[in-house]
Amino acid sequence: AQSVTQPDIHITVSEGASLELRCNYSYGATPYLFWYVQSPGQGLQLLLKYFSGDTLVQGIKGFEAEFKRSQSSFNLRKPSVHWSDAAEYFCAVGLPNNAGNMLTFGGGTRLMVKP
Amino acid sequence: GAVVSQHPSWVICKSGTSVKIECRSLDFQATTMFWYRQFPKQSLMLMATSNEGSKATYEQGVEKDKFLINHASLTLSTLTVTSAHPEDSSFYICSAFRGSQGGSPLHFGNGTRLTVT
Numbered sequence: 001a002q003s004v005t006q007p008d009i010h011i012t013v014s015e016g017a018s019l020e021l022r023c024n025y026s027y028g029a030t031p032y033l034f035w036y037v038q039s040p041g042q043g044l045q046l047l048l049k050y051f052s053g054d055t056l057v058q059g060i061k062g063f064e065a066e067f068k069r070s071q072s073s074f075n076l077r078k079p080s081v082h083w084s085d086a087a088e089y090f091c092a093v094g095l096p097n098n099a100g101n102m103l104t105f106g107g108g109t110r111l112m113v114k115p
Numbered sequence: 116g117a118v119v120s121q122h123p124s125w126v127i128c129k130s131g132t133s134v135k136i137e138c139r140s141l142d143f144q145a146t147t148m149f150w151y152r153q154f155p156k157q158s159l160m161l162m163a164t165s166n167e168g169s170k171a172t173y174e175q176g177v178e179k180d181k182f183l184i185n186h187a188s189l190t191l192s193t194l195t196v197t198s199a200h201p202e203d204s205s206f207y208i209c210s211a212f213r214g215s216q217g218g219s220p221l222h223f224g225n226g227t228r229l230t231v232t
Contacts, residue, residue, distance in 0.1 A: 036223075043121070043208055043223035044159075090158060102149065103221060105158045 002027040004093050004106035012112040013081050021076040021109050023065075023091030032094040033074040034103065035065055039087045047089075050074065061085070086113045118142060119211050121224025128199055128231055136194045136227045138209030144189035145211035149221065150182075153206040162207075165192040199231040 003026045013019050025031060032051050036044040048059025055067040065076045074091060088110050092103040120139045128134050138148055146167045151159040163184055164172040171184035181203075183195040192211075196203055206228050210221040 041206075041226070041228065043119075043225040044210075045223070046221075102161065102164065104161075107158045110156075 002031060002093055002095060002104050004091055004104055006089075006091055006106035006109050008109045009107070010110045010112065012114060014114045015083050016080050019076075019078045019081045019085070019111070021089050021091075021111070023074045023076065023106055025072055025074065025091075025093050027072075027093060027095070030067075030069065033065075033067060034092040034094065035059065035063070035074070035076050036090045036092060036105075037061075037087050038090065038108075044090065047076070081111075081113055083113045083115065086111055119209065119222045119224045121209055121227055123227060124225060125228040126230070128229070130200055130231055131198055133195055133197045134199055134229060136196075136207055136209070136229075138192045138194070138211070138224055140190045140211045140222075143211075145192075146189060147212050148186060148192040149210045149212075150184065150192075150194050151208045151210065153208060153226075155206075159208060162194075167192075196229065199229070201231045204229055204231045 005024045007022050034049045035047040037047055038044050047063045048057045048065055050057045050067045057065050063078050065074055067074050088108050090108050091106040094103050118141050120141055122137045126134055148165040150162045152162050153159045161174050162177045165184045165186040167186045167189050173179045181197055186192040206226050208226040210223045
């Protein structure tokens with residue numbers, strides 16, 4: 001069965017600093033990969049997704065993620081964090097054999113931003 | 116704007132009563148919707164897949180008689196928590212698949228916080 005690991009439960013960065021959130025997956029082939037953001041008490045908003053092709057994916061709000069097959073990773077990055085980026089971030093995988101829309105989520109990383 | 120609407124956003128009910136949560140796709144038809152449950156400070160766990168016009172598919176460990184799912188139309192799925200107990204208190208989130216291509220992203224509702232007293 002597929003699994004998703006987000007090693008960092010909490011991360012604190014200063015506003016303006018760069019950010020990298022880690023995501024590793026376990027699956028026999030290349031799954032569809034997603035990053036979602038969740039503000040407190042809210043649903044999830046899609047930041048970006050990877051299906052195939054260019055391994056560096058650009059998303060909304062200045063986020064990007066890079067798929068590295070050799071490391072089974074899909075880390076999320078942002079060059080300069082804003083206070084409004086404080087939220088919970090979830091990495092997810094979808095399996096191509098079910099159209100990729102049944103998602104398995106990682107445990108989430110809570111991002112806190114220091115002024 | 117939001118493409119999936121979930122209602123209510125929060126509900127408090129007494130133990131033993133039933134609660135219905137609605138999930139609507141606003142400007143598209145969703146033959147498949149998904150219901151997730153999220154405990155505080157934890158990730159989302161898929162509860163069931165709601166299929167329009169047929170029975171829902173439940174994940175292992177989810178009681179189908181307790182969490183009734185009805186997907187009566189292409190834009191509406193409902194989750195009814197029957198005979199709710201305090202341990203059912205949680206954040207419930209629905210999502211809908213928009214698109215025909217494999218891997219098209221899911222759109223999520225804003226969730227429903229259920230508190231059972």
